[in-house]
Amino acid sequence: MPSTMRPPSRRKASSMSSSGASAGRRKRVRGDTPVRSHSRGHEASIPPSVVVIDAAPYDEVPMSERTTRTQIEANVDDLDPRIWPRVIEQLLAVGADDAWITPIVMKKGRPAFTLGVLCGDGVVDEVRRVIFTETSSIGLRETIVTKHALPRSFTSVEIEGHPIAIKRADFDGTEVNRSVEWDDVVRVADALGMSANDVLVAALQAGREQQA
Known part of the structure; x- marks a missing residue:
């Protein structure tokens, strides 16, 4: 028997209470817009109560922020994963x-991981402490x-x-990336009884409407 997707409830959307949201521009996206869900091969619909809230615009931002950081690495081959x-x-x-950790192969063909950390000068000592106390590493390198x-x-x-x-991320005044916060997707999926994929698709579609 084919499975059926539980339709989202039809409760009316409430306004956000955060000051940042209220300062932005609000518009409603027309509901029941078909959205192709490639990972599941079916069409989902944006719930009718989808509200798009634009953040306040910002002017004269730099193309990128350049900072100096310390990258710390350690190869570990004997730690319980x-x-x-x-x-x-x-x-x-x-x-x-x-x-992050990256799988590697060390001398004598031993499988291992490289632990990598990027941090500012103010926390280098604490990062070293964590590596030496929480892992089996007895040495590290810094760049x-x-x-x-x-x-x-x-x-x-x-x-x-x-x-x-x-x-959203901008380069030279032009938006080059837009991504949905995954923790929010999971929270909303649990609250509404929807799949995380359907919430993600609906949020992305609403984001595209926001750009229009």
Whole structure:
């Protein structure tokens, strides 16, 4: 028997209470717009209560922000892989900009991971402490790097009264990227009993309407 998708409820959308949203420009997107969901092969509809809230415009932003950061790396071949999520969590908690692991093959063919961390000068000592206390590494290497970050701003859409943030990035005054905040997608999907994919598709469609 073919599965059926639970339709979203028809509750009226409520306005956002944040001051940033109220300062922006609000417009309603016409509901029940067919949206192709490529990953699931069917058409989903934007709930009729989708509200697009434009962020306040900003002027004369730089093409990119240039900062100096320290990149710290350590090769680890003997750590229980279940520990890695905590390591990443702890590094971000002490203020690292980003942290990641990359699978590698070390000498004698041993599988291992390279732990990478990007951070500012003010948290280098704490990052070292986390690496030495939370992993089995007994050494690390540090490199000074230049980081270029595009200016970012946030807009919001509401689906059935639940806000979802959309992050945009500009280069030379032109928008080059727009992405939906995944944590918001999961939260709204749980609240409305919808699939995360359908919420994501609806939010992206609302974001495209926002650009029009």
